[in-house]
Structures are given as C-alpha cells and as structure tokens.
Amino acid sequence: xxxxxxxxxxxxxxxxxxxxxxxxxxxxxxxxxxxxxxxxxxxxxxxxxxxxxxxxxxxxxxxxxxxxxxxxxxxxxxxxxxxxxxxxxxxxxxxxxxxxxxxxxxxxxxxxxxxxxxxxxxxxxxxxxxxxxxxxxxxxxxxxxxxxxxxxxxxxxxxxxxxxxxxxxxxxxxxxxxxxxxxxxxxxxxxxxxxxxxxxxxxxxxxxxxxxxxxxxxxxxxxxxxxxxxxxxxxxxxxxxxxxxxxxxxxxxxxxxxxxxxxxxxxxxxxxxxxxxxxxxxxxxxxxxxxxxxxxxxxxxxxxxxxxxxxxxxxxxxxxxxxxxxxxxxxxxxxxxxxxxxxxxxxxxxxxxxxxxxxxxxxxxxxxxxxxxxxxxxxxxxxxxxxxxxxxxxxxxxxxxxxxxxxxxxxxxxxxxxxxxxxxxxxxxxxxxxxxxxxxxxxxxxxxxxxxxxxxx
Ligand SMILES: Cc1cc2nc3c(=O)[nH]c(=O)nc-3n(C[C@H](O)[C@H](O)[C@H](O)COP(=O)(O)OP(=O)(O)OC[C@H]3O[C@@H](n4cnc5c(N)ncnc54)[C@H](O)[C@@H]3O)c2cc1C
Numbered sequence: 001x002x003x004x005x006x007x008x009x010x011x012x013x014x015x016x017x018x019x020x021x022x023x024x025x026x027x028x029x030x031x032x033x034x035x036x037x038x039x040x041x042x043x044x045x046x047x048x049x050x051x052x053x054x055x056x057x058x059x060x061x062x063x064x065x066x067x068x069x070x071x072x073x074x075x076x077x078x079x080x081x082x083x084x085x086x087x088x089x090x091x092x093x094x095x096x097x098x099x100x101x102x103x104x105x106x107x108x109x110x111x112x113x114x115x116x117x118x119x120x121x122x123x124x125x126x127x128x129x130x131x132x133x134x135x136x137x138x139x140x141x142x143x144x145x146x147x148x149x150x151x152x153x154x155x156x157x158x159x160x161x162x163x164x165x166x167x168x169x170x171x172x173x174x175x176x177x178x179x180x181x182x183x184x185x186x187x188x189x190x191x192x193x194x195x196x197x198x199x200x201x202x203x204x205x206x207x208x209x210x211x212x213x214x215x216x217x218x219x220x221x222x223x224x225x226x227x228x229x230x231x232x233x234x235x236x237x238x239x240x241x242x243x244x245x246x247x248x249x250x251x252x253x254x255x256x257x258x259x260x261x262x263x264x265x266x267x268x269x270x271x272x273x274x275x276x277x278x279x280x281x282x283x284x285x286x287x288x289x290x291x292x293x294x295x296x297x298x299x300x301x302x303x304x305x306x307x308x309x310x311x312x313x314x315x316x317x318x319x320x321x322x323x324x325x326x327x328x329x330x331x332x333x334x335x336x337x338x339x340x341x342x343x344x345x346x347x348x349x350x351x352x353x354x355x356x357x358x359x360x361x362x363x364x365x366x367x368x369x370x371x372x373x374x375x376x377x378x379x380x381x382x383x384x385x386x387x388x389x390x391x392x393x394x395x396x397x398x399x400x401x402x403x404x405x406x407x408x409x410x411x412x413x414x415x416x417x418x419x420x421x422x423x424x425x426x427x428x429x430x431x432x433x434x435x436x437x438x439x440x441x442x443x444x445x446x447x448x449x450x451x452x453x454x455x456x457x
Pocket of ligand 1: 120124417
C-alpha cells in the first residue's frame with residue numbers, strides 16, 4: 001500500500017483534466033483475494049475508498065472526493081486474465097486490463113470489442129461508467145456486451161457476487177449484474193468481466209462530410225440508415241468552433257483536410273461517417289467505399305452535403321479524436337455530456353447556445369459528439385484572464401440552467417460519463433422515488449457507505 005506523506009501519490013490523485021485532490025492511501029491489489037482483504041480492512045476501519053481504473057473518466061468519480069479522507073483502490077495491477085473463447089465469441093478479462101491490450105489480444109483471434117473512444121480505459125472502468133463511444137450507433141454501449149461480472153461488495157465479508165457467466169441467455173430472475181453496469185463505482189468493485197465480442201471488420205470506409213445546417217445533419221443520417229443501417233458504424237459531428245480549436249492545436253503529424261485552414265473556410269458542421277462490414281470485398285457486389293461514395297453523392301444532390309473528403313480511417317479519426325484535447329488547450333472549460341432524443345438534438349443545441357450567451361457572457365461555445373445516438377459534448381470555455389470568481393459564478397449559473405434545459409428536452413445530463421462530484425448536483429433533480437430506490441440499493445450493498453466519490457443521498 002502507498003501512504004500519503006511517504007510515497008508520491010500524485011498520479012492517483014489527479015484526474016484526466018488535471019484536477020487534484022489528496023488521497024490518504026493507495027492500494028494496488030493484484031488479485032481477488034487482495035481486493036477482498038482491502039475491502040475487509042476498509043469496512044472494519046470505516047475507511048472510505050474510491051476505485052480507480054485507468055483514470056480517464058472526466059467527472060471526478062475515480063479520484064478521491066475533495067474535502068473527504070478517502071483512499072484509492074487502483075485496479076492497475078489486476079490484469080492477469082484475458083481468456084478468449086472463440087467458439088462462444090467471448091472474452092473473460094480482469095478488471096485492470098486496458099481496452100487496447102484487450103483488443104490486441106482479440107485481434108489475434110479475428111475478434112474485437114467494438115467500443116471506440118479517444119482514451120484507453122480499463123475493463124472495470126468501462127463497466128462502471130457503461131462506456132458508449134463512437135460506435136454505439138451500431139454496436140451499442142458496454143452494457144450490451146457484458147455477459148457476466150465478478151463483483152466484490154463493500155460489506156463486512158467483502159462478499160463476492162459470482163455473476164461471471166458466459167451465457168447470452170439466463171432468466172433465473174432479475175439480472176443483478178446490470179445494477180453494477182453504469183453504477184460509477186458506488187455499489188461494488190468489479191474484479192472481472194465476461195464480454196461478448198464481434199468479428200473484426202474486414203472492410204471499412206470513412207468520409208468527412210461538410211454540412212451547413214443541423215437539420216441536414218439529421219436528414220443525411222436518416223438517408224444513411226435507410227440505405228445502409230447494417231453497415232453504419234459511426235456518425236460523429238464536429239461543429240465549426242471545435243474545428244477552429246483543432247486547427248489551432250493540430251498535433252504533429254495530423255493531416256488537415258482543409259486548405260487553406262482559415263476559419264472562414266471551415267463548414268458549420270463536419271460529420272465523420274463510417275461504414276464497416278465483416279464481409280470481405282470478394283463477397284460483395286459493391287465495395288463499401290463505392291457504397292459510401294454513392295450515399296454521400298445522394299446527400300449532396302439533395303443539398304445536405306456541401307463537400308466531402310474520403311481517406312484512410314486513421315487519418316480522418318485523428319481529427320475527431322483531437323477534439324477534446326484541442327478544446328482543453330483553449331482555456332478553463334465546463335463540459336456537459338448530454339443526450340436528448342435525436343429528433344430534438346439541434347433544436348436543443350440552439351437553446352443551449354442562447355443559454356450560454358445569456359448566463360455565461362464571457363464564455364465561448366463549442367461542441368462535438370456522437371450525434372447518431374443523440375449525444376453532444378457541449379462545452380463552454382472562458383478566457384484565461386477572467387477573474388476566477390467571475391468564471392465560477394458564470395459556470396454555476398450556467399450549470400443550473402443547463403440541467404433544467406436538458407430535463408425539459410427529455411434528455412440526460414450524463415449520456416456516457418456516469419455520475420461523479422462534477423455532475424452530482426444534477427442527480428438531486430431526480431424524482432424522490434428514483435432517489436429513494438437508489439439509496440435503498442446503496443444501503444443494501446454498501447451499509448457503511450464507504451465506497452465511491454459520489455454522494456447518492
Ligand atoms: C479523450 C477521452 C475521450 C473519451 N471518450 C469517451 C467516449 O467517447 N465515450 C465514453 O463513454 N467515455 C469517454 N471517455 C470517458 C472515459 O474514458 C470512460 O468513462 C471510461 O470508461 C472510464 O474508464 P477508466 O478505466 O478510465 O475508469 P476511471 O476513470 O478510473 O473510473 C471511472 C469510474 O469507474 C469506477 N471504476 C473504475 N474501475 C472500477 C472497477 N473495477 N469496479 C468498480 N468501479 C470502477 C470509478 O470509481 C469511477 O466511478 C473519454 C475520456 C477521455 C479522456
């Protein structure tokens with residue numbers, strides 16, 4: 001165990017956006033027994049703990065809660081198992097295994113876990129946050145892939161729930177594993193998971209298309225779904241302010257499709273469209289690239305697409321994945337990870353832009369997101385030289401108004417990042433009935449309330 005004052009705990013205390021809060025200790029269990037021993041000790045001592053996976057979550061849920069004496073249980077050493085069952089199309093993995101390592105191992109068997117994001121999270125963190133990502137439109141979220149879990153409860157015995165099954169069907173009553181998926185590290189510690197995986201795509205076709213109006217972003221999506229829903233694997237939007245930030249940031253080696261890169265040349269919206277299939281070109285009448293070219297041309301003939309760039313998927317995805325880091329360079333920001341019914345996305349976006357102008361007049365607005373599934377990362381950025389008190393005031397007023405606006409649009413304030421101190425105030429807006437049910441679950445699994453950085457009371 002690493003101890004505050006004796007060891008350097010900075011890495012475990014600092015979140016992905018650089019925010020730091022102190023940990024009293026850090027435990028790094030290597031196996032199930034060590035996880036259980038840590039939990040039994042914490043229960044006896046009433047020591048609060050936060051589970052940390054790869055620490056890529058942006059809502060402060062995987063680092064100690066500011067102002068509280070909490071320790072960190074890092075899962076980074078719990079990575080002994082990656083067992084692939086090719087015939088069952090499943091993989092059993094320890095919670096600390098990271099997504100890239102898992103997919104490298106799966107690729108050797110022609111398989112993949114089709115969760116795609118610009119970070120490299122752990123299996124346990126993906127389960128706890130129910131990660132979505134850019135391929136949710138086709139492959140669903142992590143929940144859709146979890147067949148089984150092993151979970152240690154934060155009770156006196158560190159009870160193990162043996163839910164680690166490889167079954168796609170099992171209806172012996174309520175499916176308890178789902179309580180832990182998306183629970184943001186508040187109900188139990190996931191030590192291993194069984195995940196249903198897919199064949200690796202054999203063909204991929206990717207394009208960036210320029211669109212002038214939000215409505216047309218949705219029209220084009222409807223066209224693609226009508227003609228190629230079985231192949232549509234990503235539909236990601238970057239708005240002009242985000243493109244401008246990427247143009248300023250431009251990590252070395254990133255190819256920029258627009259020439260010259262002046263702001264006036266950038267389209268209001270750029271959409272990354274991807275089709276993929278596990279069938280090879282030989283099996284198909286038309287290659288996917290031809291199919292995508294035809295579909296984009298149809299979108300263009302209908303007036304929805306104003307320009308298009310086709311290219312290597314990695315090159316085009318580099319632009320999309322640069323978005324959050326580029327915006328992060330621009331100044332202090334607050335990010336909302338929202339989703340609304342897709343049909344209302346751009347109407348809601350217009351309301352958000354008006355709201356930011358009203359409540360946070362010093363902030364600039366930028367956004368991007370998984371619009372194919374109604375998701376939007378909605379970001380406000382303040383000038384660095386604005387006094388902190390002014391920014392905090394604007395941020396708090398904006399946050400409250402945003403939560404009201406999202407609720408009125410039948411949306412959610414946490415589309416895919418889960419619950420954490422960052423968005424906890426929105427949790428209190430749930431109906432009392434929902435909060436009571438969540439509190440009862442918390443009391444059942446975590447009677448001493450020792451687990452997690454989020455306060456679900
Ligand atoms: C650049 C970037 C892009 C991203 N893009 C996306 C995206 O497209 N879609 C998306 O959904 N997310 C995205 N994320 C957010 C993040 O990567 C995911 O939420 C991820 O699943 C978190 O996993 P982690 O291992 O890093 O967990 P951590 O950040 O360590 O923890 C996240 C939560 O899970 C809990 N937890 C971790 N491990 C366990 C465990 N074993 N048992 C119980 N609880 C546990 C923690 O307590 C915390 O509540 C992005 C992040 C970054 C930095």
